[in-house]
Amino acid sequence: MSAGLFGLLDDVAALARLAAASVDDIGAAAGRASVKAAGVVVDDTAVTPQYVHGVTADREVPIIRRIATGSLRNKLLVILPAALLLSQFLPWAITPILMAGATFLCYEGAHKVWGALSGHGDAHADASGEPPSEDTVVSGAVRTDFILSAEIMVIALNEVSDEPFVSRALILVVVAIGITLLVYGVVALIVKMDDVGLHLAERSSAASRRIGLGLVRGMPKLLSVISVVGIAAMLWVGGHILLVGLDDLGWHAPYDAVHHVEEAVHDSAGSLGAVLGWLVNTAASAVVGLAVGAVVVAVLGLVQRARGGSTGGR
Numbered sequence: 001m002s003a004g005l006f007g008l009l010d011d012v013a014a015l016a017r018l019a020a021a022s023v024d025d026i027g028a029a030a031g032r033a034s035v036k037a038a039g040v041v042v043d044d045t046a047v048t049p050q051y052v053h054g055v056t057a058d059r060e061v062p063i064i065r066r067i068a069t070g071s072l073r074n075k076l077l078v079i080l081p082a083a084l085l086l087s088q089f090l091p092w093a094i095t096p097i098l099m100a101g102a103t104f105l106c107y108e109g110a111h112k113v114w115g116a117l118s119g120h121g122d123a124h125a126d127a128s129g130e131p132p133s134e135d136t137v138v139s140g141a142v143r144t145d146f147i148l149s150a151e152i153m154v155i156a157l158n159e160v161s162d163e164p165f166v167s168r169a170l171i172l173v174v175v176a177i178g179i180t181l182l183v184y185g186v187v188a189l190i191v192k193m194d195d196v197g198l199h200l201a202e203r204s205s206a207a208s209r210r211i212g213l214g215l216v217r218g219m220p221k222l223l224s225v226i227s228v229v230g231i232a233a234m235l236w237v238g239g240h241i242l243l244v245g246l247d248d249l250g251w252h253a254p255y256d257a258v259h260h261v262e263e264a265v266h267d268s269a270g271s272l273g274a275v276l277g278w279l280v281n282t283a284a285s286a287v288v289g290l291a292v293g294a295v296v297v298a299v300l301g302l303v304q305r306a307r308g309g310s311t312g313g314r
Contacts, residue, residue: 109290157172240281243258261280
């Protein structure tokens, strides 16, 4: 009987080791998939703080919590099942869908660049001048998040498409929860940082006051930096996905050209070769993304003007 008990314990230990290894594999794969979606994650983090602009301080975190809940619902209840069905029954469609999402990323990045250069920017103000209700703000933010979440999940799915179905599902669940907590945790920290700064600035300690004033003055600059990084990341990720997608679909010349330049820099730069090669690839991908996005912006502008002209001529 003792031999049977020891055998059972040995089997349990073996299963525990297998489960631990599986958890490690899932965590590592989720980490790799999340890194690939970094561009969209940065953009998501840069976009969200605008939804609590002008909101009273006591409602900032509750609104962010509601948006985060909607985002997680989007990922787990809508996007995840659709992505799993897609990977199981229509795996050939992943690359075209990724490229469509990449084109949207390129458009968004180029549109923001054009807005910054032209001085127009993105205007979302209510024509009546009245601030929108909290429900309106949350529903609008969740709709915008749906697009970004779909891109994140499809990019992550592409990285784990070779995994078994159950592992694929678990990895995507980890990605969905992890990225949502990361994005909205950082957003909550950002929007409350000025309040922390004001609280410190009112203290008697000179050091606390200096830190507080530094936080208050630094937050607008931090948001500007995050916005610029988000635009650059969108163009880089979008351009890179398009290059890889074209290569997968049989048009190898654009990807090969960038890859050859990257290798040449890598081989000639010595110890800095890996870093400089990556920078070359990143810069080339961003240029491709900006070019594609600029074309889409121009085409949509022409279509909008044509519609305006046809409407005015009636």
